[in-house]
Amino acid sequence: MAIITEEEGDVTKTIHPPVTKESTMKNPKPQSQSQSQNPFPFWFYFTIIFSLATLLFVSLSPLYSSSQNDPRSWFLSLPPPLRQHYSDGRTIKVQVNPDESPIEVFVSESGPIQSENVIILHGLGLSSYAFREMIKSLGSRGIHGVAIDLPGSGFSDKSMVVVGGGDGEIGFVGRVKEVYGLIREKGVFWAFDQMVETGDLPYEEIMKIQNSKRRSVKAIELGSEETAKVLGQVVDTLGLSPVHLVLHDSALGLASNWVSENPQSVRSVTLVDSGVNPALPLWVLHIPVVREVLLGFSFGFEKLVSLRCSKEMTLSEVDAHRILLQGRNGREAVLGSVKKLNHSFDVAQWGNSDAVSGIPMQVIWSRQVSDVWIEEGQRVAKALPKAKFVTHSGSRWPQESKSGELTDYIADFVSAIPRSTRRVSEEPIPEKVQKILDEAKAGGDHDHVHADYTDAYGLGEGWTT
Numbered sequence: 001m002a003i004i005t006e007e008e009g010d011v012t013k014t015i016h017p018p019v020t021k022e023s024t025m026k027n028p029k030p031q032s033q034s035q036s037q038n039p040f041p042f043w044f045y046f047t048i049i050f051s052l053a054t055l056l057f058v059s060l061s062p063l064y065s066s067s068q069n070d071p072r073s074w075f076l077s078l079p080p081p082l083r084q085h086y087s088d089g090r091t092i093k094v095q096v097n098p099d100e101s102p103i104e105v106f107v108s109e110s111g112p113i114q115s116e117n118v119i120i121l122h123g124l125g126l127s128s129y130a131f132r133e134m135i136k137s138l139g140s141r142g143i144h145g146v147a148i149d150l151p152g153s154g155f156s157d158k159s160m161v162v163v164g165g166g167d168g169e170i171g172f173v174g175r176v177k178e179v180y181g182l183i184r185e186k187g188v189f190w191a192f193d194q195m196v197e198t199g200d201l202p203y204e205e206i207m208k209i210q211n212s213k214r215r216s217v218k219a220i221e222l223g224s225e226e227t228a229k230v231l232g233q234v235v236d237t238l239g240l241s242p243v244h245l246v247l248h249d250s251a252l253g254l255a256s257n258w259v260s261e262n263p264q265s266v267r268s269v270t271l272v273d274s275g276v277n278p279a280l281p282l283w284v285l286h287i288p289v290v291r292e293v294l295l296g297f298s299f300g301f302e303k304l305v306s307l308r309c310s311k312e313m314t315l316s317e318v319d320a321h322r323i324l325l326q327g328r329n330g331r332e333a334v335l336g337s338v339k340k341l342n343h344s345f346d347v348a349q350w351g352n353s354d355a356v357s358g359i360p361m362q363v364i365w366s367r368q369v370s371d372v373w374i375e376e377g378q379r380v381a382k383a384l385p386k387a388k389f390v391t392h393s394g395s396r397w398p399q400e401s402k403s404g405e406l407t408d409y410i411a412d413f414v415s416a417i418p419r420s421t422r423r424v425s426e427e428p429i430p431e432k433v434q435k436i437l438d439e440a441k442a443g444g445d446h447d448h449v450h451a452d453y454t455d456a457y458g459l460g461e462g463w464t465t
């Protein structure tokens with residue numbers, strides 16, 4: 001796993017493997033060894049080797065250069081429809097773990113706030129952008145549609161700051177990069193100066209600086225527990241409970257825990273071509289060179305999508321997903337989430353559990369992909385007590401080419417369920433949340449809410465802080 005390290009006051013980020021405080025502390029031995037030797041040649045060769053290694057490292061990974069990971073230049077390089085989608089939405093801060101920095105979650109919504117709330121969760125490899133049309137059509141049918149970018153996808157944060165090291169061992173290469181980073185920061189002659197002054201290598205100094213300054217940025221890996229926290233906080237912040245959930249593709253496994261834990265907040269669940277594994281074969285993004293080609297160029301990614309996910313999407317739609325998947329180290333995050341998928345997830349066990357069995361369910365499935373796939377859909381629908389089963393004419397990513405069909409199924413299903421009584425009005429809205437809501441209202445047009453892109457990405461002070 002590679003991570004991004006970030007020095008204070010330095011906007012540019014570079015990729016380094018994980019580094020831990022423990023493992024650097026484990027290595028105080030060289031002090032006694034080196035005292036008996038002349039340290040000069042050591043530092044000389046050290047510096048040269050690291051310069052060469054870094055040159056190699058940087059030249060071999062042009063697709064992951066710093067400009068790719070700098071949020072602002074990344075945003076400015078986006079095609080207009082993606083930028084439009086971003087400015088139509090907003091970000092919400094969620095705290096997944098108390099010892100980690102808050103994560104910004106991007107939310108796109110449409111429709112009257114006081115009506116039924118439909119939350120759409122995308123499968124891995126996608127984002128809320130795929131559901132922009134569905135959100136709009138739900139809105140025009142009087143339903144409040146909300147699509148969330150799961151952390152690690154779309155415009156949500158894809159990595160988080162971990163102060164004071166991460167976890168696990170660092171290898172030789174990790175330590176080499178660590179020391180190289182320090183030399184680069186302090187200048188080549190810093191170590192020499194130290195030696196002239198003290199007559200010894202500045203190991204203690206190195207340790208001190210590393211431990212105080214090291215903030216590692218780790219890719220966000222989303223499992224069902226993390227998704228439950230994210231979903232819970234988004235629902236609370238926006239006052240959405242109770243909700244109708246629409247789970248596409250692998251989102252079923254991710255959201256299943258939250259549904260089991262919060263059945264009182266769920267009015268209905270609609271599954272759209274769901275499975276444990278995402279339709280997009282994300283595992284290929286583990287393979288070096290293949291991943292660079294797939295994520296770096298439109299044609300490869302388009303081929304992959306047309307083979308496995310959808311043949312009906314336009315080129316620019318497919319390319320938008322490629323760009324969102326690739327940008328800001330998204331590949332790392334999505335692959336981390338794939339790794340955390342619950343492969344023993346059993347839809348029958350989940351659907352028949354006491355908490356979930358009372359929730360109305362609908363299964364929307366493709367009749368186009370294959371006989372095997374439609375049988376899978378029937379199996380899923382049968383496994384769920386009293387689930388309604390309907391088919392659509394799209395493929396496993398139907399939400400863009402068949403948005404109207406899907407919206408009709410969802411809107412009809414939601415309207416057939418007795419209207420929700422809002423719980424929000426009974427409870428006082430927390431002051432912080434009220435402030436956000438007021439600001440959003442006062443903003444009126446979307447530009448106001450997203451006045452400054454840098455704010456939303458935490459480069460400035462965000463409006464939720």
Ligand SMILES: *[C@@H]1O[C@H](CO)[C@@H](O)[C@H](O)[C@H]1NC(C)=O
Pocket residue numbers: 224257342343344345346347349350
């Ligand atoms: C994985 O799925 C199984 C079967 O549905 C379930 O019992 C288990 O709790 C799930 N594990 C996690 C971590 O969600």
